[in-house]
Amino acid sequence: MKLFDVYPINHIAIERAEGSYVWDTEDNKYLDMYGGHAVISIGHTHPHYVLRLQEQLKKIAFYSNSIEIPIQKELADKLGKISGKEDYQLFLCNSGAEANENALKLASFYNGRKKIISFSKAFHGRTSLAVAVTDNKNIVAPVNETDNVSFLPFNDEVALANYFEHYGNEISSVIIEGIQGVGGIREASKSFLQLIRSLCTKYNAVYIADSVQCGYGRTGDFFAHDYAGVQADIYSIAKGMGNGFPIGGILIAPHIQPKHFMLGTTFGGNHLACAAALAVLEVIEAEQLLMNAKNMGDYLLENLKKIPQIKELRGRGLMIGIEMPDELAHIKQALLRQEKIFTGEAKPNTIRLLPALNISKIEADLFLNSFAALLK
Numbered sequence: 528m529k530l531f532d533v534y535p536i537n538h539i540a541i542e543r544a545e546g547s548y549v550w551d552t553e554d555n556k557y558l559d560m561y562g563g564h565a566v567i568s569i570g571h572t573h574p575h576y577v578l579r580l581q582e583q584l585k586k587i588a589f590y591s592n593s594i595e596i597p598i599q600k601e602l603a604d605k606l607g608k609i610s611g612k613e614d615y616q617l618f619l620c621n622s623g624a625e626a627n628e629n630a631l632k633l634a635s636f637y638n639g640r641k642k643i644i645s646f647s648k649a650f651h652g653r654t655s656l657a658v659a660v661t662d663n664k665n666i667v668a669p670v671n672e673t674d675n676v677s678f679l680p681f682n683d684e685v686a687l688a689n690y691f692e693h694y695g696n697e698i699s700s701v702i703i704e705g706i707q708g709v710g711g712i713r714e715a716s717k718s719f720l721q722l723i724r725s726l727c728t729k730y731n732a733v734y735i736a737d738s739v740q741c742g743y744g745r746t747g748d749f750f751a752h753d754y755a756g757v758q759a760d761i762y763s764i765a766k767g768m769g770n771g772f773p774i775g776g777i778l779i780a781p782h783i784q785p786k787h788f789m790l791g792t793t794f795g796g797n798h799l800a801c802a803a804a805l806a807v808l809e810v811i812e813a814e815q816l817l818m819n820a821k822n823m824g825d826y827l828l829e830n831l832k833k834i835p836q837i838k839e840l841r842g843r844g845l846m847i848g849i850e851m852p853d854e855l856a857h858i859k860q861a862l863l864r865q866e867k868i869f870t871g872e873a874k875p876n877t878i879r880l881l882p883a884l885n886i887s888k889i890e891a892d893l894f895l896n897s898f899a900a901l902l903k
């Protein structure tokens with residue numbers, strides 16, 4: 528059987544990994560400033576993570592959600608404490624799209640409404656509602672098209688206020704990334720997030736903070752949205768949560784009450800996934816990775832600011848977008864081929880840095896020196 532060919536890929540096969548480095552089958556060593564798309568949060572094969580997964584695997588990997596799974600409660604407690612959302616409720620699933628799918632569905636159950644507001648350049652996943660609120664027609668199949676979703680211009684407060692004035696009582700939810708990832712590392716402004724909060728409160732709509740890529744400590748705050756100083760009603764999480772083990776979830780504010788069977792999942796919250804997620808939180812706590820993400824992010828940004836060839840520098844913490852002018856569009860490939868550094872990309876010509884939260888100054892300097900060398 529052939530693989531279904533859905534991605535243009537780099538012909539490099541990674542065989543092993545440690546911390547922020549990976550090795551291919553020919554034993555070439557690469558610096559990983561991409562984290563497999565913001566997934567590797569505590570570094571590859573972190574010893575505590577490996578041990579916790581091994582120990583859990585020997586005990587039990589899975590049993591259905593029809594029984595007590597104490598490790599889920601342990602995870603919810605720890606996540607509540609570290610994220611500062613102790614009074615929220617946790618629903619566990621397996622991916623970012625699934626988290627957003629459940630968030631949008633739950634919002635609609637909550638207020639009985641159908642309209643959803645999303646924004647230009649948003650990316651929320653590839654499943655039915657998640658892709659319907661994603662601003663990319665190429666990945667929306669005819670069956671996913673719906674009149675329930677309106678795309679408004681990102682960070683446009685007037686357009687948002689006008690829309691609420693017209694349709695306020697029909698709006699179920701507003702979904703927004705704190706920093707757009709696939710959209711090119713674009714930050715939602717503080718005042719825009721604050722306006723979303725106040726309009727959602729006024730009209731009883733649900734503010735959904737998609738934190739799949741920008742959350743889980745990546746910006747130095749647990750949630751990128753936190754910097755606006757207001758709370759969302761639902762936070763969706765995945766990627767960095769399991770450091771590569773598939774797990775996602777939504778944090779749900781206390782006023783949204785559950786009913787049996789309104790949400791559900793076979794695999795979500797299984798023992799092994801919870802062990803992976805707990806290992807990640809334990810390392811985040813023990814190694815103070817939120818602080819490290821902020822410090823290393825500041826260090827990278829400060830030094831990148833000195834490079835005159837960069838067209839625009841965007842982002843916060845360890846979520847950085849480096850937009851290059853057209854004539855330097857080849858730099859991303861050169862970083863990989865010549866300097867052996869993995870980075871992400873976004874259109875147009877934006878290099879995305881999404882490294883593990885525990886990178887040190889050594890890795891930051893390695894990246895900065897290699898980048899500068901290519902621009903000489």
Ligand SMILES: Cc1ncc(COP(=O)(O)O)c(C=O)c1O
Pocket residue numbers: 622623624625627650651652653704708709737738739740741765766
């Ligand atoms: C902001 C955001 N939301 C949702 C998703 C979808 O996550 P997943 O690929 O785990 O379904 C992504 C993936 O890139 C994302 O960046």
